[in-house]
Amino acid sequence: MKKMLRYLVVTMAVVLVVVVSGASFIHFKGVPFYDKAKLVYRNSSTPANIERGKKLSMMLCSNCHLNVNTGRLSGKRMSDAPPEFGVVYSANITQSKENGIGNYSDAELLYLLRTGVKKNGQYAPPYMAKLPHMSDSDINAIISFLRSDDPMVQADETPTKPCEPSFLTKFLCNTAFKPLPLPTSPIVMPDSSDKVAFGKYLALNLDCWTCHSGDFTKLDIMNPENSYHFFGGGNQPLNLEGQPVVTSNLTPHKETGIGLWSEEKFVKALKYGIVDGHPALRYPMVPYTKLTDYEAAAIYAYLRTIPAIENKINKNQP
Numbered sequence: 001m002k003k004m005l006r007y008l009v010v011t012m013a014v015v016l017v018v019v020v021s022g023a024s025f026i027h028f029k030g031v032p033f034y035d036k037a038k039l040v041y042r043n044s045s046t047p048a049n050i051e052r053g054k055k056l057s058m059m060l061c062s063n064c065h066l067n068v069n070t071g072r073l074s075g076k077r078m079s080d081a082p083p084e085f086g087v088v089y090s091a092n093i094t095q096s097k098e099n100g101i102g103n104y105s106d107a108e109l110l111y112l113l114r115t116g117v118k119k120n121g122q123y124a125p126p127y128m129a130k131l132p133h134m135s136d137s138d139i140n141a142i143i144s145f146l147r148s149d150d151p152m153v154q155a156d157e158t159p160t161k162p163c164e165p166s167f168l169t170k171f172l173c174n175t176a177f178k179p180l181p182l183p184t185s186p187i188v189m190p191d192s193s194d195k196v197a198f199g200k201y202l203a204l205n206l207d208c209w210t211c212h213s214g215d216f217t218k219l220d221i222m223n224p225e226n227s228y229h230f231f232g233g234g235n236q237p238l239n240l241e242g243q244p245v246v247t248s249n250l251t252p253h254k255e256t257g258i259g260l261w262s263e264e265k266f267v268k269a270l271k272y273g274i275v276d277g278h279p280a281l282r283y284p285m286v287p288y289t290k291l292t293d294y295e296a297a298a299i300y301a302y303l304r305t306i307p308a309i310e311n312k313i314n315k316n317q318p
């Protein structure tokens with residue numbers, strides 16, 4: 001009996017030492033580093049793709065990177081990042097060589113946007129967007145915009161505050177999250193005349209699906225349609241006060257989704273935040289005013305084609 005007890009105590013002590021040293025290893029190692037970009041890539045810029053890049057960036061980057069005091073993409077404290085992740089500051093991504101991304105090469109930018117690995121080789125945690133499904137021409141457009149004469153990206157000398165990732169963030173970045181693979185073949189835009197394919201491209205690349213699926217921890221980034229409750233709603237992103245706001249079910253389910261919505265109702269909600277004549281959408285759902293009516297209608301057309309999921313959302317929960 002005594003022997004058993006001693007055995008038990010020794011085993012527990014060993015387990016404790018392993019757990020504590022594992023935890024302190026992760027704590028001190030922090031967010032991991034990877035091989036840096038090796039690809040060769042030169043961006044090509046035209047006035048049309050700078051404009052396209054600005055439109056995409058306004059929908060995809062500026063909500064996190066725009067600093068309202070400078071009017072530029074000079075970064076800010078992100079009060080709507082889940083506190084479990086630690087303290088999050090978006091980076092200064094203006095053209096400053098000292099404080100922004102003026103020293104990034106085109107290839108390094110492309111590599112970051114595709115895989116999540118920064119110029120210094122460190123992985124950018126899940127609070128920074130990654131674009132594994134975006135067409136080559138659209139990524140090229142975003143990079144063209146970042147390099148352009150647009151006032152929003154001119155050098156601003158606000159220093160980037162380093163994020164203070166929590167233990168959970170460090171742990172997840174050492175276990176669950178890895179850099180995404182670079183595409184092995186060119187990604188081309190679907191023809192806009194194929195309304196459903198075009199709408200799918202927008203719904204996936206404008207990140208509608210991540211918020212509007214069932215659980216942030218069950219997203220399948222490389223195969224979005226395999227995510228838990230794909231477009232079935234229920235995720236709870238935070239508003240600027242840090243309170244959760246539950247997302248809507250956008251599948252064609254007639255009672256719990258938008259199965260009974262007309263195209264017109266959907267387009268008005270998406271572009272202007274107006275539902276049945278009243279302003280109805282709370283942050284972080286921001287109206288997508290930059291979308292054309294055709295683009296908004298294409299997203300609607302695509303959403304009609306996905307499997308209906310019965311999931312009743314109570315707007316006022318939790």
Ligand code: HEC
Nearest residue numbers: 060061064089090091093101118119124125127128129163
């Ligand atoms: C949900 C918020 C969010 C979105 C959306 C987002 N970013 Fe970021 N971004 C961040 C955060 C936070 C960091 C800092 C990451 C870190 O500390 O590792 C960052 C870092 C970066 C960096 C790295 C700078 C450096 O110091 O190496 C670049 C470049 C960048 N973002 C560009 C973009 C572009 C372009 C887009 C749009 C396609 C975008 N980001 C969308 C939050 C975001």
Ligand code: HEC
Nearest residue numbers: 206207208211237245246247248269280281282284285315
């Ligand atoms: C940052 C997370 C987020 C992103 C990204 C997002 N949404 Fe939303 N969306 C929400 C939330 C939260 C609500 C619910 C708002 C409320 O209840 O006031 C919502 C509501 C909606 C509604 C209203 C549905 C209803 O039943 O009232 C529509 C339509 C919609 N979103 C479409 C989209 C589309 C299309 C995209 C991509 C272009 C998108 N959303 C991107 C979070 C998001």
